[in-house]
Amino acid sequence: xxxxxxxxxxxxxxxxxxxxxxxxxxxxxxxxxxxxxxxxxxxxxxxxxxxxxxxxxxxxxxxxxxxxxxxxxxxxxxxxxxxxxxxxxxxxxxxxxxxxxxxxxxxxxxxxxxxxxxxxxxxxxxxxxxxxxxxxxxxxxxxxxxxxxxxxxxxxxxxxxxxxxxxxxxxxxxxxxxxxxxxxxxxxxxxxxxxxxxxxxxxxxxxxxxxxxxxxxxxxxxxxxxxxxxxxxxxxxxxxxxxxxxxxxxxxxxxxxxxxxxxxxxxxxxxxxxxxxxxxxxxxxxxxxxxxxxxxxxxxxxxxxxxxxxxxxxxxxxxxxxxxxxxxxxxxxxxxxxxxxxxxxxxxxxxxxxxxxxxxxxxxxxxxxxxxxxxxxxxxxxxxxxxxxxxxxxxxxxxxxxxxxxxxxxxxxxxxxxxxxxxxxxxxxxxxxxxxxxxxxxxxxxxxxxxxxxxxxxxxxxxxxxxxxxxxxxxxxxxxxxxxxxxxxxxxxxxxxxxxxxxxxxxxxxxxxxxxxxxxxxxxxxxxxxxxxxxxxxxxxxxxxxxxxxxxxxxxxxxxxxxxxxxxxxxxxxxxxxxxxxxxxxxxxxxxxxxxxxxxxxxxxxxxxxxxxxxxxxxxxxxxxxxxxxxxxxxxxxxxxxxxxxxxxxxxxxxxxxxxxxxxxxxxxxxxxxxxxxxxxxxxxxxxxxxxxxxxxxxxxxxxxxxxxxxxxxxxxxxxxxxxxxxxxxxxx
Ligand code: BGC
Numbered sequence: 131x132x133x134x135x136x137x138x139x140x141x142x143x144x145x146x147x148x149x150x151x152x153x154x155x156x157x158x159x160x161x162x163x164x165x166x167x168x169x170x171x172x173x174x175x176x177x178x179x180x181x182x183x184x185x186x187x188x189x190x191x192x193x194x195x196x197x198x199x200x201x202x203x204x205x206x207x208x209x210x211x212x213x214x215x216x217x218x219x220x221x222x223x224x225x226x227x228x229x230x231x232x233x234x235x236x237x238x239x240x241x242x243x244x245x246x247x248x249x250x251x252x253x254x255x256x257x258x259x260x261x262x263x264x265x266x267x268x269x270x271x272x273x274x275x276x277x278x279x280x281x282x283x284x285x286x287x288x289x290x291x292x293x294x295x296x297x298x299x300x301x302x303x304x305x306x307x308x309x310x311x312x313x314x315x316x317x318x319x320x321x322x323x324x325x326x327x328x329x330x331x332x333x334x335x336x337x338x339x340x341x342x343x344x345x346x347x348x349x350x351x352x353x354x355x356x357x358x359x360x361x362x363x364x365x366x367x368x369x370x371x372x373x374x375x376x377x378x379x380x381x382x383x384x385x386x387x388x389x390x391x392x393x394x395x396x397x398x399x400x401x402x403x404x405x406x407x408x409x410x411x412x413x414x415x416x417x418x419x420x421x422x423x424x425x426x427x428x429x430x431x432x433x434x435x436x437x438x439x440x441x442x443x444x445x446x447x448x449x450x451x452x453x454x455x456x457x458x459x460x461x462x463x464x465x466x467x468x469x470x471x472x473x474x475x476x477x478x479x480x481x482x483x484x485x486x487x488x489x490x491x492x493x494x495x496x497x498x499x500x501x502x503x504x505x506x507x508x509x510x511x512x513x514x515x516x517x518x519x520x521x522x523x524x525x526x527x528x529x530x531x532x533x534x535x536x537x538x539x540x541x542x543x544x545x546x547x548x549x550x551x552x553x554x555x556x557x558x559x560x561x562x563x564x565x566x567x568x569x570x571x572x573x574x575x576x577x578x579x580x581x582x583x584x585x586x587x588x589x590x591x592x593x594x595x596x597x598x599x600x601x602x603x604x605x606x607x608x609x610x611x612x613x614x615x616x617x618x619x620x621x622x623x624x625x626x627x628x629x630x631x632x633x634x635x636x637x638x639x640x641x642x643x644x645x646x647x648x649x650x651x652x653x654x655x656x657x658x659x660x661x662x663x664x665x666x667x668x669x670x671x672x673x674x675x676x677x678x679x680x681x682x683x684x685x686x687x688x689x690x691x692x693x694x695x696x697x698x699x700x701x702x703x704x705x706x707x708x709x710x711x712x713x714x715x716x717x718x719x720x721x722x723x724x725x726x727x728x729x730x731x732x733x734x735x736x737x738x739x740x741x742x743x744x745x746x747x748x749x750x751x752x753x754x755x756x757x758x759x760x761x762x763x764x765x766x767x768x769x770x771x772x773x774x775x776x777x778x779x780x781x782x783x784x785x786x787x788x789x790x791x792x793x794x795x796x797x798x799x800x801x802x803x804x805x806x807x808x809x810x811x812x813x814x815x816x817x818x819x820x821x822x823x824x825x826x827x828x829x830x831x832x833x834x835x836x837x838x839x840x841x842x843x844x845x846x847x848x849x850x851x852x853x854x855x856x857x858x859x860x861x862x863x
Pocket of ligand 1: 179208252320399400603
């Protein structure tokens with residue numbers, strides 16, 4: 131559905147544009163270089179990315195006041211998990227299992243970015259990521275399509291200023307209603323598609339994904355974001371089944387534009403059109419321009435294939451004019467809906483919005499909800515009276531705790547664990563000795579000071595992990611242990627026999643099998659952002675209760691990777707308790723199952739897992755019927771009782787399995803979750819409604835189908851519930 135007034139304005143403008151001006155709209159330059167400014171004046175630039183704050187107005191004025199048609203630029207930037215106020219990395223935000231918190235984080239970022247003159251962010255990244263070696267797992271929303279769909283859509287709404295209550299506006303694409311508000315920016319869902327499945331976890335690497343799997347696992351979060359109104363989409367870097375995603379007709383033109391009816395525009399990733407030459411898919415820039423246009427990439431980021439070759443390709447008839455007009459229309463449509471033609475660029479700029487008390491509170495709450503308590507033998511929460519030795523390279527690392535992709539986050543605005551702890555206890559009660567200057571430092575020069583501090587203290591709080599630059603784009607790792615000498619540091623401290631809690635700040639799951647047993651508590655804090663230190667200290671002291679749940683499985687060892695809960699069963703699933711070297715003859719048929727000889731087949735911590743300071747007991751699931759007919763619904767109900775002494779937040783999760791289908795289906799798939807606060811001794815009822823949509827999947831012919839037969843259902847505290855006996859129902863046609 132298109133706004134007739136916007137569409138009329140688009141058409142009127144299009145009719146005035148020369149071929150060169152249309153091609154100009156399709157190119158995005160990097161920064162306000164003098165060459166780019168010249169191009170802007172000539173109408174050869176549609177967008178800029180990563181413009182410095184001080185250049186923002188100059189560029190926009192050059193476009194509006196000096197180019198022939200005065201078409202404004204759309205100015206884009208990587209506002210990934212905050213602008214000046216930084217929320218936890220997206221993987222951390224996903225651990226909140228809380229769309230409302232995630233939406234708030236995006237809203238905050240949008241307000242700050244818009245006030246700096248930015249119109250467009252390159253997020254959310256909804257690439258399903260099941261390989262912690264991949265550095266960009268930090269930017270992802272984890273391994274599960276359902277969770278990523280819900281949270282990705284929440285981010286889109288946050289950036290574009292809508293929510294469930296936003297009234298639909300006649301003729302405006304759903305989700306675009308508030309794009310023109312001064313505190314909205316356009317979202318860009320990325321990286322389309324399959325990028326997170328990079329072989330070996332090595333960034334930019336090849337992906338091979340059958341279309342049914344693409345549709346069942348990798349595409350759903352993109353569709354959810356488009357349905358939430360994402361105004362733009364970014365094509366990816368990866369080769370998908372032999373065709374790079376920035377030249378992929380099937381995924382872009384057929385699925386995105388024709389099947390889903392996407393009305394916004396597609397931007398390539400950075401030089402990903404040009405990179406089709408390196409992929410071996412195009413001979414030269416000219417062919418790359420042709421293939422990207424054929425696929426439906428509307429705007430080229432950075433590389434010069436479109437500006438250098440589109441005119442000739444159109445003249446020769448290889449690229450029909452209709453493709454160019456369609457791309458230009460889409461870009462202009464977004465610009466009009468953003469209100470760029472109707473606002474004075476100078477009025478947007480208002481840096482006061484940044485780091486307001488309200489925004490710090492949002493970042494704090496997001497950090498509180500993102501932390502996952504992995505282990506606690508009763509040490510946490512700590513009491514205020516003890517002296518604490520605060521050790522570890524991340525305890526007072528204000529830039530590192532912001533994580534990857536924070537071009538605008540500033541170390542000086544950050545509350546570290548050290549700052550927050552000293553504020554709480556007073557400096558006299560905190561013995562700070564980092565032990566290592568940064569996470570991957572080797573050697574043990576700082577250990578003696580750390581051990582001395584530890585000897586003087588009652589309890590030890592160790593903050594370790596990964597420096598920010600160990601995750602993110604092009605930062606894949608082949609080892610997943612704590613880098614540098616951090617493990618040795620923990621072991622040395624554990625040797626003192628004092629109560630020891632470890633906080634980990636990292637951009638990915640790490641393996642902890644060599645040290646987890648030696649410590650009393652582990653709080654996983656990801657890279658927690660501007661208010662991370664305050665959130666962690668409040669959690670450690672029990673002012674807040676941990677409520678985060680893992681959005682991704684944590685392997686026991688890197689050799690298990692990829693390991694994710696929603697796997698298929700195999701014909702020889704391993705049995706519980708089966709690990710270690712086989713007993714009996716090597717020909718014992720019991721030994722021939724899908725497992726490792728030298729590691730468990732379970733992850734160290736599974737998807738959905740997270741402790742809090744109380745315990746919950748789930749009642750058996752009660753299903754409204756053991757039969758379901760198409761068009762009808764079932765209700766699944768559990769009662770959750772807080773059996774501990776403190777209030778806490780339970781996160782019940784609904785999992786379903788299609789027991790036998792025309793394509794093998796995963797052993798369980800998340801289909802619902804809730805957050806429910808329960809007081810000690812109290813119970814809460816949780817109800818999930820199940821309808822046909824929850825049972826649908828794409829079959830071998832890539833058709834969405836619901837097949838009759840037996841379904842299994844669980845409601846549990848995490849994906850380990852899939853090991854319990856399911857509740858069974860039949861779908862009958
Ligand atoms: C990344 C994108 C990012 C773009 C612009 C690329 O290298 O893959 O995610 O939005 O750069 O900075």
